[in-house]
Amino acid sequence: MAKRIGIFVCHCGINIAGVVDVERVAKEMASYPGVAFSTTYQYMCSEPGQNLIRQKIEEENLDAVVIAACSPSMHEETFRNVCGEYFNPHMCEMANIREQCSWVHDSEEATEKAFKVLKATVEKLRGNEDLEPIFVPVEKRCLVIGGGIAGIQAALDIADAGHEVILVEKEPSIGGRMAQLSETFPTLDCSQCILTPKMVAVARHPNIKLMAYSEVIDISGYVGNFNVKILKKPRYVDEDKCTVCGDCEDVCPAIVPNEFDMSKKARKAIYIPFPQAVPSTYTIDREACLGLAPLACAQCKEACEADAINYDMQPEIVEEKVGAIIVATGYDLYDKERLVEYGYGEDDDIITSLEFERMLSASGPTGGKIIKPSTGEEPKKVVFIQCAGSRDRKHMPYCSSICCMYTAKHAMLYKHAVHDGEAYIFYIDIRATGKDYEEFIARVMEEERINYIRGKVAKIYREGDKIVVWGVDTLTGKKVEIKADMVVLAMAVIGREETRDIAKLLKVAVGEGNFLKESHPKLKPVEALSRGIYFAGCAQGPKDIPATVAQASAAASKVLAMFSRDKLEKDPMVAVVDEEHCSGCGICISVCPYGAMQRQPNGKAKCIEALCEGCGTCAAACPSNNIEMKNYSDSQIKRMVEVVI
Amino acid sequence: MSFEPKIVAFLCNWCAYAGADMAGTSRLKYPGNMIAIRVMCSGRVDPEFILEAFEKGADGVFIGGCHPGDCHYVSGNYRTRRRVEMMKRLLEEMGINPRRLRLEWVSATEGQKFARVVKEFVEEIRQLGPSPIKKEEAI
Numbered sequence: 118m119a120k121r122i123g124i125f126v127c128h129c130g131i132n133i134a135g136v137v138d139v140e141r142v143a144k145e146m147a148s149y150p151g152v153a154f155s156t157t158y159q160y161m162c163s164e165p166g167q168n169l170i171r172q173k174i175e176e177e178n179l180d181a182v183v184i185a186a187c188s189p190s191m192h193e194e195t196f197r198n199v200c201g202e203y204f205n206p207h208m209c210e211m212a213n214i215r216e217q218c219s220w221v222h223d224s225e226e227a228t229e230k231a232f233k234v235l236k237a238t239v240e241k242l243r244g245n246e247d248l249e250p251i252f253v254p255v256e257k258r259c260l261v262i263g264g265g266i267a268g269i270q271a272a273l274d275i276a277d278a279g280h281e282v283i284l285v286e287k288e289p290s291i292g293g294r295m296a297q298l299s300e301t302f303p304t305l306d307c308s309q310c311i312l313t314p315k316m317v318a319v320a321r322h323p324n325i326k327l328m329a330y331s332e333v334i335d336i337s338g339y340v341g342n343f344n345v346k347i348l349k350k351p352r353y354v355d356e357d358k359c360t361v362c363g364d365c366e367d368v369c370p371a372i373v374p375n376e377f378d379m380s381k382k383a384r385k386a387i388y389i390p391f392p393q394a395v396p397s398t399y400t401i402d403r404e405a406c407l408g409l410a411p412l413a414c415a416q417c418k419e420a421c422e423a424d425a426i427n428y429d430m431q432p433e434i435v436e437e438k439v440g441a442i443i444v445a446t447g448y449d450l451y452d453k454e455r456l457v458e459y460g461y462g463e464d465d466d467i468i469t470s471l472e473f474e475r476m477l478s479a480s481g482p483t484g485g486k487i488i489k490p491s492t493g494e495e496p497k498k499v500v501f502i503q504c505a506g507s508r509d510r511k512h513m514p515y516c517s518s519i520c521c522m523y524t525a526k527h528a529m530l531y532k533h534a535v536h537d538g539e540a541y542i543f544y545i546d547i548r549a550t551g552k553d554y555e556e557f558i559a560r561v562m563e564e565e566r567i568n569y570i571r572g573k574v575a576k577i578y579r580e581g582d583k584i585v586v587w588g589v590d591t592l593t594g595k596k597v598e599i600k601a602d603m604v605v606l607a608m609a610v611i612g613r614e615e616t617r618d619i620a621k622l623l624k625v626a627v628g629e630g631n632f633l634k635e636s637h638p639k640l641k642p643v644e645a646l647s648r649g650i651y652f653a654g655c656a657q658g659p660k661d662i663p664a665t666v667a668q669a670s671a672a673a674s675k676v677l678a679m680f681s682r683d684k685l686e687k688d689p690m691v692a693v694v695d696e697e698h699c700s701g702c703g704i705c706i707s708v709c710p711y712g713a714m715q716r717q718p719n720g721k722a723k724c725i726e727a728l729c730e731g732c733g734t735c736a737a738a739c740p741s742n743n744i745e746m747k748n749y750s751d752s753q754i755k756r757m758v759e760v761v762i
Numbered sequence: 763m764s765f766e767p768k769i770v771a772f773l774c775n776w777c778a779y780a781g782a783d784m785a786g787t788s789r790l791k792y793p794g795n796m797i798a799i800r801v802m803c804s805g806r807v808d809p810e811f812i813l814e815a816f817e818k819g820a821d822g823v824f825i826g827g828c829h830p831g832d833c834h835y836v837s838g839n840y841r842t843r844r845r846v847e848m849m850k851r852l853l854e855e856m857g858i859n860p861r862r863l864r865l866e867w868v869s870a871t872e873g874q875k876f877a878r879v880v881k882e883f884v885e886e887i888r889q890l891g892p893s894p895i896k897k898e899e900a901i
């Protein structure tokens with residue numbers, strides 16, 4: 118049945134009416150095919166404007182409406198809601214005669230264009246069908262990938278709200294980088310002391326299924342209904358039996374560097390990365406062990422009174438169904454070997470900021486004592502270099518955002534430990550934008566008598582037992598040469614390589630520095646473009662602990678909002694395959710980025726509506742034109758093309 | 763009367779259409795010869811739509827999508843890039859100057875770029891003159 122279309126042209130004050138001859142447009146469009154009624158109004162989006170639409174729908178018996186006003190991104194929802202009171206909301210379309218018309222063209226041109234835009238919109242509307250929202254069920258369980266502070270916080274929030282969480286961590290223990298830190302700016306509380314209670318809470322929580330030493334290897338499905346495969350790596354130690362007595366470690370003959378201590382301390386092949394590890398258990402490092410199969414040593418098993426060691430443990434694949442996924446895979450530091458322009462080679466006395474954190478930590482390789490690594494002596498002169506690899510076109514162009522703060526902290530902690538020591542900090546700018554951060558920096562500068570040098574370092578080289586740092590003080594224009602005992606590089610923060618692998622599995626985008634790309638940089642900072650996937654912490658961009666925790670709670674609240682419903686509504690503008698004529702060539706299956714096009718047993722393609730996001734790539738690719746996009750059909754678009762020319 | 767080019771544009775909803783809105787919000791003037799049809803993704807643009815436009819008398823066809831890597835639907839714009847390359851060759855064979863088909867990446871923030879490329883394109887088509895297909899019809 119032919120539609121009775123009503124046209125409502127908005128003046129938008131003088132924004133449109135000051136340029137476009139709205140009265141003429143409304144008048145002439147009244148006689149366009151299919152149009153039953155046409156009028157103008159001052160502000161269509163206002164309450165009286167909306168009431169006018171209601172009134173005319175009733176009086177004129179309209180069953181479809183075009184609002185010629187601003188961009189659909191502004192008010193499409195508003196008007197569809199109004200029309201939805203009377204008929205299917207998809208029978209309401211907007212014609213953009215403001216952003217892409219009255220604001221950019223002169224009067225005559227704009228009026229002509231307004232006609233064309235309106236005609237095209239009427240043509241589209243004439244081809245529209247009633248669409249009902251597609252509902253998909255929600256599996257109210259959440260997968261959290263990465264057990265740093267971001268993943269821990271998100272998991273706790275969701276679990277506390279009563280939903281099950283599967284927390285997957287690839288390392289033997291959760292905790293992430295925060296477990297490696299000494300004291301935290303700006304308050305200098307001990308990092309582990311504030312973190313470990315949360316780690317223990319994770320271990321104890323009845324709603325959290327912790328899978329440490331595990332990796333996600335496959336993800337399929339869609340929002341509300343993801344299927345996940347998780348690989349549980351064998352620890353060769355039974356988590357439940359291990360009492361962490363340490364007898365095994367004492368007898369283990371294989372010694373390797375401990376990654377947790379940035380390899381500055383040794384560990385055994387059977388090890389616990391740090392004493393407060395969660396889950397609290399030993400793990401055998403397969404690579405370092407003298408040999409599991411065939412068994413070459415077995416000293417640990419003999420020593421273990423709890424009988425926790427099992428050399429026959431096998432990798433296990435666990436399948437889980439979840440409704441939402443939070444990616445919290447954290448960060449790494451940029452490789453210091455890549456800063457070739459400084460000219461240094463391997464040098465024990467040039468260390469990264471994380472290595473220095475370990476040195477400062479009471480549980481670290483030196484027991485909290487600051488030493489010059491090559492000699493073990495107390496370093497009397499230390500140079501800290503900020504923006505090492507950050508804000509640098511040759512390396513990472515962005516600001517790593519946390520280095521100004523932790524370098525100030527490092528210099529302060531150094532001065533507290535070595536009273537007669539001298540600390541120099543090379544910086545480009547000081548960025549201390551967090552709460553109480555500026556005060557912290559000011560305190561460091563004033564009370565600790567640290568030499569802040571504004572400028573870049575040109576060269577670093579060894580001269581006897583000293584490391585010479587050459588730079589320019591850009592405030593005085595003078596060259597600076599410092600003969601230091603130790604150099605600490607505040608390396609650029611980058612997303613972990615593993616984040617790329619996870620992003621591939623999830624089909625979400627990764628940008629510069631391996632950071633996950635959010636749906637909207639301002640309004641959707643924790644959401645992926647694909648629904649049901651959220652980000653938290655440094656995996657999304659460099660940030661400090663407060664911002665990480667805030668983001669984790671934000672991601673959790675998004676998940677909880679989703680879990681508060683039993684069914685999810687999704688946009689019904691999906692693809693439909695004409696099955697009768699489908700040749701089964703499979704091109705649509707190969708082009709669909711969402712795996713929504715699937716081959717049926719009869720060889721023909723079918724669109725899984727719950728997966729389809731409505732991009733239309735399949736419709737454009739189908740060689741026999743047997744795929745249509747609902748309310749964006751080929752014939753609709755061709756009619757639009759015709760009337761705009 | 764001087765020649766006024768008729769141009770059809772297909773703009774993806776997430777980047778190019780939003781970029782065109784941004785040009786409006788920034789009140790950047792550009793010629794009104796081009797009318798936009800909003801599609802969800804540039805990957806929706808069927809080569810048939812381009813042919814249809816030329817057949818119906820368009821002097822130029824413009825496709826606006828997200829920058830490579832930024833497509834809202836992951837990879838639609840890569841398909842578009844390939845299709846446009848193919849279409850340019852086809853147009854050439856048909857005797858239509860391939861410059862009459864233009865693909866541009868415009869992000870939601872690039873109002874300036876949108877206004878600039880529209881100006882350029884309209885100017886280019888003006889130089890090229892009316893589409894040969896239209897001339898044939900006129901004869």
Ligand SMILES: Cc1cc2nc3c(=O)[nH]c(=O)nc-3n(C[C@H](O)[C@H](O)[C@H](O)COP(=O)(O)OP(=O)(O)OC[C@H]3O[C@@H](n4cnc5c(N)ncnc54)[C@H](O)[C@@H]3O)c2cc1C
Pocket residue numbers: 262263264265266267268285286287288291292293294295298300301302303331332333445446447448449470471474519523526613615616619653654655656660661662663665
């Ligand atoms: C030198 C230095 C000093 C700092 N000092 C401070 C400070 O004083 N105050 C402050 O507020 N902030 C400080 N920070 C910042 C702080 O470290 C971060 O904000 C915080 O650790 C980020 O936590 P996260 O959970 O996002 O990432 P991470 O701590 O990196 O955690 C990510 C976790 O995910 C795991 N993971 C990665 N990939 C996978 C995978 N594929 N599967 C499963 N698990 C995976 C990792 O093993 C890790 O456990 C400092 C940073 C540095 C470099």
Ligand code: FES
Pocket residue numbers: 774775776777778802803804805826827828832833834835838839
């Ligand atoms: S959404 Fe813009 S090109 Fe795909």
